[in-house]
Amino acid sequence: MKRRDLEFACAVMAIGLLAGVAGAATTLVLHTVEHLTYHYSFGTLLDGVTESSPARRAVGPMIGGALAGLGWWLLRRRARVPSLTDAISAPAPMPRLALSLDAGLQVLLVGAGASLGREGAPRQFAAALGDLGVSRLALTANDRRILLGCAAGAGLAAVYSVPMGGALFAIQIVLRSWSLRTVGTAMITSSLAVAVAAPVTRLDVPLHWPDANLSYLLTGFAILLSPLALVVGRGFNRLMQYAKTHRVGDSWLLIPAVAGAGLLVGVLSHWWPELPGNGKSVLTVSVASGLTMTSAGAILLLKPMLTAAFLRAGAVGGMLTPALATGAAMGSVVAMAVNSWTPLTVSVPAVSLACAAGVLAITQGAPAWAALFVWELARPPLWLLIVFAAAAAAANLLDSLLKKRSDHESPPATPDNARHIG
Numbered sequence: 001m002k003r004r005d006l007e008f009a010c011a012v013m014a015i016g017l018l019a020g021v022a023g024a025a026t027t028l029v030l031h032t033v034e035h036l037t038y039h040y041s042f043g044t045l046l047d048g049v050t051e052s053s054p055a056r057r058a059v060g061p062m063i064g065g066a067l068a069g070l071g072w073w074l075l076r077r078r079a080r081v082p083s084l085t086d087a088i089s090a091p092a093p094m095p096r097l098a099l100s101l102d103a104g105l106q107v108l109l110v111g112a113g114a115s116l117g118r119e120g121a122p123r124q125f126a127a128a129l130g131d132l133g134v135s136r137l138a139l140t141a142n143d144r145r146i147l148l149g150c151a152a153g154a155g156l157a158a159v160y161s162v163p164m165g166g167a168l169f170a171i172q173i174v175l176r177s178w179s180l181r182t183v184g185t186a187m188i189t190s191s192l193a194v195a196v197a198a199p200v201t202r203l204d205v206p207l208h209w210p211d212a213n214l215s216y217l218l219t220g221f222a223i224l225l226s227p228l229a230l231v232v233g234r235g236f237n238r239l240m241q242y243a244k245t246h247r248v249g250d251s252w253l254l255i256p257a258v259a260g261a262g263l264l265v266g267v268l269s270h271w272w273p274e275l276p277g278n279g280k281s282v283l284t285v286s287v288a289s290g291l292t293m294t295s296a297g298a299i300l301l302l303k304p305m306l307t308a309a310f311l312r313a314g315a316v317g318g319m320l321t322p323a324l325a326t327g328a329a330m331g332s333v334v335a336m337a338v339n340s341w342t343p344l345t346v347s348v349p350a351v352s353l354a355c356a357a358g359v360l361a362i363t364q365g366a367p368a369w370a371a372l373f374v375w376e377l378a379r380p381p382l383w384l385l386i387v388f389a390a391a392a393a394a395a396n397l398l399d400s401l402l403k404k405r406s407d408h409e410s411p412p413a414t415p416d417n418a419r420h421i422g
Contacts, residue, residue, distance in 0.1 A: 013192070015133065015151045022125040033112055059263075065258040065263070067108060087148075088148045088152070089145065103122070104121070116278060122155035127155070154189040164372055205377070232326060233323070253314075258315050327355045335351035362399055
């Protein structure tokens with residue numbers, strides 16, 4: 001074996017181990033913050049929110065938001081925090097400390113109840129640790145990019161115990177490469193990371209699938225729902241993009257802005273305790289058929305609006321689980337409407353997750369990964385992967401067709417309209 005190949009093999013092992021450490025560390029910190037914020041000892045975040053006092057529900061997220069806003073104000077005054085994609089692609093070493101501190105602030109904010117995804121922090125922290133771990137090895141620029149991209153996917157895999165989902169995330173979304181070297185590295189690092197984080201995560205399946213009456217006709221129903229998934233997914237993307245482009249600057253205003261967003265989610269949690277956190281609570285009650293049509297409709301509107309409020313305030317966090325939660329709420333509304341207003345009967349858990357997969361396919365542009373990730377979160381019967389894949393593929397196909405039509409109808413770039421193109 002050549003020395004370069006030997007060093008790369010050692011780097012792959014190191015990346016997997018460090019990503020597992022990153023996943024375990026962020027999970028521990030997240031759970032600690034959740035328990036401190038809502039003052040509970042056992043159970044899920046939803047249990048903690050439901051059992052906490054009205055004052056704690058409102059004040060806890062506000063204090064967490066103020067602390068996170070203070071941290072970001074101080075951090076951004078001294079360092080630039082690049083996007084993870086830019087940091088992975090840059091030839092220079094990552095700003096490891098800045099990325100790690102930013103990840104820590106994300107965990108603090110999400111643990112306090114912010115409506116943002118928790119998956120951004122372990123991806124950043126895993127990539128920063130991985131960059132440090134392989135910094136002394138003689139790696140080519142392409143090998144370094146593969147390793148750091150796989151570190152991000154492995155960090156995602158570690159916190160949710162989804163080795164296949166984490167590997168495919170690195171392959172299809174971060175690196176966008178199906179080379180043998182990329183696929184092999186992604187599979188090994190994600191599997192190692194899940195194993196290393198197991199003492200903390202206990203390999204628990206994030207969602208508990210109920211014994212539900214299922215039919216293969218769900219595949220056709222999932223395809224019929226694709227236009228709704230397209231509308232919700234595109235609306236989610238546009239709302240988040242608007243919030244990011246109009247966010248509060250990096251001044252001291254970050255503190256009251258993020259605190260205000262925290263207070264908003266805290267107040268609304270009096271009526272909808274599923275709203276605080278990354279969206280797992282919404283997914284949990286959707287799969288358990290625990291939502292009414294009214295509450296599902298309210299969550300469908302409020303979850304993306306709260307996520308946008310935090311982005312508008314200058315906060316940073318993941319978008320995967322908020323998008324999933326929004327899609328699951330839409331699926332619950334549709335399934336309950338069908339069961340109530342028609343002679344048909346459909347599975348609320350299956351339709352909820354099928355819609356979640358469709359929305360995630362739009363927001364991430366990766367239908368295969370969306371279907372696999374949703375299936376791996378709940379581990380329902382294997383054939384339901386076909387249902388989720390049909391929902392994701394149909395929504396993505398509609399999205400592609402609309403984009404092509406829009407590009408075809410767009411006027412050519414002329415001196416008069418060129419500034420409006422792109």
